[in-house]
Amino acid sequence: MSEVPNKVAVTQPSNDLDAFCIILxxxxxxxxxxxxxLSAASGITTYRGTNGQWLTTNPMxxxxxxxxxxxxGRVWAYYHPKRDQCMEAKxxxxxxxxxxxSLPSIRAQIFPNLVQKDKPPLYVTQNFDGLCRRALDETLDKASSPEDQLDADERNEVHARLVEMHGSCYRFTCTQCKCVKTTAETPLAPIFxxxxxxxxxxxxxxxIAVEQLPRCGGPEWSxxxxxxxxxxxxxxxxxxxGEIPEGQGEITRILTKVDVLLVVGTxxxxHPAATYATTVKKNGGTVAVFNLAPSQGDDKADFVFYGPCEETVPALLERAxxxxVGTE
Ligand SMILES: [Zn+2]
Incomplete structure (x- = not known):
């Protein structure tokens, strides 16, 4: 324990839900x-878990x-079925x-002291399965309360706060003209x-011959x-x-202001959880980990809530x- 940075880290993390709600x-x-x-309960294979796909496939x-x-062709053969799995998941x-x-009415209940009340929390995901974005869209579409009816600009704002740092299975880049496409179509080429x-x-x-792989302009390219x-x-x-994750500038800019970090399912x-947590702690903030089982390094968090995150996270937000809380 020679690298314990301050007196907060000396104590064991708490699992007191009410105490954490007060901090929120x-x-x-x-x-x-x-x-x-986060996506385990949606049936997406994790990389490093017990059945992690890196156990059978060399990532490099x-x-x-x-x-x-x-x-x-080999990369596409690995990736295309994985993409189908992500799109079929819920x-x-x-x-x-x-x-x-992302809904103003819920946010006002859970975070009544936000500096920017019109902005949802910074929401960074390492998952490329697109499930965070789909949940956001469905939630905005189904919102019934008048204050939760967002116009196009406000919806864009919500989307902008979600950083898919490892990209998305819905997106593609042309290796030639560099245009970026977004599509939920499948298969992307007949070979699949x-x-x-x-x-x-x-x-x-x-x-697989390059001509048979997905190409800019689609299979009907002429x-x-x-x-x-x-x-x-x-x-x-x-x-x-070996590539640079997306949205790093935005994350770094906002992270210095973050006073509570929820680390979910990682x-x-x-990295990046360890790096982000260190930044938030350095600035005097609070870090809470929601994960299925303990992992090394959790003792540096202020709060840990073990169990399936599809149970622990909704329970936390419902409780909050x-x-x-009495006015001060
Ligand atoms: Zn192109």
Whole structure:
């Protein structure tokens, strides 16, 4: 324990829900960081869990720019079925609970002391499954109270607060003209309906010709070289190993003001959770971890709530909504 930075960290983290709710009530600028554990209940395989996909796949062979340049078909063969899995999955109760913070009526109950009352908390996710965004959209669409009816600008504001730092399975970039596309279409090329071929390509037994892979302008591309229809090879719009995560400037700018950080479904030891938590703690803020099981480094958090986050996160926010704190 030689690196204990201050007296707060010496004590064991608390699991007192009411005590944490009181801190939420006083927060001026809360922030959220979510990881793979958030989507576990939606059936998305986590990377490092017991059945983690990196146990069977070498990440460098499918999740780096070098891998894509060496054998784009193999990367696509790994990635396209994964994308289908993400699109078939549904957001769970934890996604919806966090998304409810985009509604002004809920936010006013849980965070009555926000400095920017019209802005939802900074919401950073490491997941590229698109479930955080889908939960946000569904929540905004279903909002019934008049104060929660957001106009187009306000909806954009909500979306802008969500940073998908590792990209999204709905996005693609053309390797040639660099245009960015967003689509929920599947399959992205006819080859992906041939499961046997995809399996062989994934195992490195057979190469898929570049012409058969998703291309800028779609399968009906007919020789145009215009921006967005240039026929170039598309790459998944996700951030690979060795690439710079998205939204880093925005995250850094807001993080220095964050006074309560909720770390949901990710080990608090590894980057970025560890880095964010350190920044928030340095500024005198509070860090709370919501994860299925203890992980190394949790002892540096102020609060830990173990259990499935689709239970612990909705329970926290419901409790915070009900709690009435006396005016000071
Ligand atoms: Zn292009």
């Amino acid at each position: 009530k006083s927060s001026k600028c809360p922030g959220i960081l979510t990881g793979a554990g 062979e499918v999740a780096s720019l070098q891998a894509f340049q060496d054998n784009p 957001p769970n109760a934890a996604h919806y609970a966090l998304a409810s913070l 309906t041939d499961q046997a071929a995809i399996e062989r390509a994934k195992n490195g037994e057979e190469r 020789g145009s070289n215009r921006y967005g229809r240039c026929g170039g090879l598309l790459r998944p719009g996700i951030v690979w190993f 080990s608090s030891l590894v 909504r009900q709690m009435v």
